[in-house]
Amino acid sequence: MTTDPKTWSQRFESALHPAIARFNASISFDIELIEYDITGSVAHATMLAKTGIISAAEGEQLVAGLEQIRLEYQQGFFKPGVEAEDVHFAVEKRLTEITGDVGKKLHTARSRNDQVGTDTRLYLRAEIAKIRHQLREFQYVLLSIAEQNVETLIPGYTHLQRAQPLSLAHHLLAYFEMADRDWERLGDVSKRVNISPLGSGALAGTTFPIDRHFTAELLQFEGVYANSLDGVSDRDFAIEFLAAASLIMVHLSRLAEEIILWSTQEFGFITLKDSCATGSSIMPQKKNPDVPELVRGKTGRVFGHLQGMLVLMKGLPLAYNKDLQDDKEALFDSVKTVKACLEAMAVLMSEGIVFNGDRLAAAVAEDFSNATDVADYLAARGVPFREAYNLVGKVVKTCIVGGKLLKDLSIEEWKALHPQFESDIYDAIAPRQVVAARNSYGGTGFEQVRKAIAEAHERLGH
Numbered sequence: 001m002t003t004d005p006k007t008w009s010q011r012f013e014s015a016l017h018p019a020i021a022r023f024n025a026s027i028s029f030d031i032e033l034i035e036y037d038i039t040g041s042v043a044h045a046t047m048l049a050k051t052g053i054i055s056a057a058e059g060e061q062l063v064a065g066l067e068q069i070r071l072e073y074q075q076g077f078f079k080p081g082v083e084a085e086d087v088h089f090a091v092e093k094r095l096t097e098i099t100g101d102v103g104k105k106l107h108t109a110r111s112r113n114d115q116v117g118t119d120t121r122l123y124l125r126a127e128i129a130k131i132r133h134q135l136r137e138f139q140y141v142l143l144s145i146a147e148q149n150v151e152t153l154i155p156g157y158t159h160l161q162r163a164q165p166l167s168l169a170h171h172l173l174a175y176f177e178m179a180d181r182d183w184e185r186l187g188d189v190s191k192r193v194n195i196s197p198l199g200s201g202a203l204a205g206t207t208f209p210i211d212r213h214f215t216a217e218l219l220q221f222e223g224v225y226a227n228s229l230d231g232v233s234d235r236d237f238a239i240e241f242l243a244a245a246s247l248i249m250v251h252l253s254r255l256a257e258e259i260i261l262w263s264t265q266e267f268g269f270i271t272l273k274d275s276c277a278t279g280s281s282i283m284p285q286k287k288n289p290d291v292p293e294l295v296r297g298k299t300g301r302v303f304g305h306l307q308g309m310l311v312l313m314k315g316l317p318l319a320y321n322k323d324l325q326d327d328k329e330a331l332f333d334s335v336k337t338v339k340a341c342l343e344a345m346a347v348l349m350s351e352g353i354v355f356n357g358d359r360l361a362a363a364v365a366e367d368f369s370n371a372t373d374v375a376d377y378l379a380a381r382g383v384p385f386r387e388a389y390n391l392v393g394k395v396v397k398t399c400i401v402g403g404k405l406l407k408d409l410s411i412e413e414w415k416a417l418h419p420q421f422e423s424d425i426y427d428a429i430a431p432r433q434v435v436a437a438r439n440s441y442g443g444t445g446f447e448q449v450r451k452a453i454a455e456a457h458e459r460l461g462h
């Protein structure tokens with residue numbers, strides 16, 4: 001297995017060592033870019049003809065040949081091996097087989113450096129659109145569950161200690177908001193992905209009268225790189241994407257962690273449905289949350305790719321360096337991981353879990369998560385909050401010692417603690433009221449949650 005010596009200029013006398021050829025080649029992974037490579041080349045060939053750099057007939061032959069390769073690939077007939085080195089050479093070589101000498105004109109006024117940058121951006125632009133669509137679907141799933149659970153209560157935690165009860169919808173809508181930012185962020189990243197480096201040449205531009213704005217327009221780029229050196233060596237857009245992908249994974253992983261906790265016997269807030277859970281090969285009683293665990297686990301890969309890309313870039317002198325070939329696996333794997341995790345989490349949330357209503361209702365009724373409401377009760381009646389807070393702290397302590405909850409105190413006991421207490425204290429500390437009362441903007445009060453749901457529908461456009 002040697003690289004075809006004709007690949008390189010006459011300067012080379014012998015072929016590559018097979019091990020080096022394998023090491024140098026990117027075809028095993030950059031084949032993923034083939035359709036974008038063809039699309040980019042079609043635009044380039046069209047531009048060469050339009051500017052008179054090649055004839056109109058030659059332009060047509062190149063475009064027809066490129067489209068034939070696209071078909072051959074789609075039908076499974078075009079499978080270039082390591083001898084092609086990379087997808088760009090593979091396509092050019094096949095084009096020359098199909099069109100003869102005219103194929104050799106395709107690479108006029110272009111370098112693989114601006115070519116690979118173009119391909120990668122076209123790929124990422126398309127993948128970002130798909131991921132954004134998936135984010136919207138995921139948000140829709142969260143919103144649907146939220147809608148059905150406005151009045152379902154769930155303990156809210158800080159420090160993983162029971163803090164204040166919440167509307168389950170409010171809890172789920174927090175993830176809706178995270179996904180919304182992810183959607184926005186990817187839209188923002190897209191703006192910088194969508195700039196054309198094509199026509200930057202190897203690094204310095206070209207001697208031919210090309211029209212970079214024309215190719216950019218054909219490829220629906222929003223603009224062109226203003227500096228050819230920057231054009232061929234910038235990978236900020238890839239790093240920005242990996243950062244955005246990492247945040248998506250942070251959010252999915254946090255939800256995954258909660259699902260895992262909620263499904264434990266200790267919490268018991270949800271039951272995993274058989275369609276989304278797995279068993280143990282030895283312990284027949286087990287039902288494992290493999291899906292959220294995998295999501296949590298895969299998060300590390302995406303973070304790793306972000307770190308890898310940052311380190312890959314930090315020491316690179318201008319302009320193109322072969323190190324840049326290594327951006328692709330990081331990108332491809334991150335794209336695949338994010339898409340797979342979004343899909344799995346959307347299915348898990350929509351079909352894989354059942355909230356255990358009784359268990360949740362019992363959970364919010366059996367703790368001191370209404371203690372703030374006792375303090376608020378006094379504060380609303382003129383007692384300075386800090387004073388009320390201290391008093392309630394003492395009450396909680398007494399209750400714990402006596403094995404009681406706040407709701408178990410008699411009205412006489414309340415009155416003895418502070419004369420401001422009246423019998424409406426019982427309503428004030430009932431879990432439902434505790435939640436309903438938090439009616440500040442963005443709070444968990446049912447009225448606020450209903451508004452948030454309506455507003456979320458608007459954002460999704462329905």
Ligand code: ARG
Pocket residue numbers: 026030086088112113116320322324325326
């Ligand atoms: N396969 C290469 C890459 O992915 C294409 C660009 C090669 N450029 C070069 N000057 N060797 O980066």
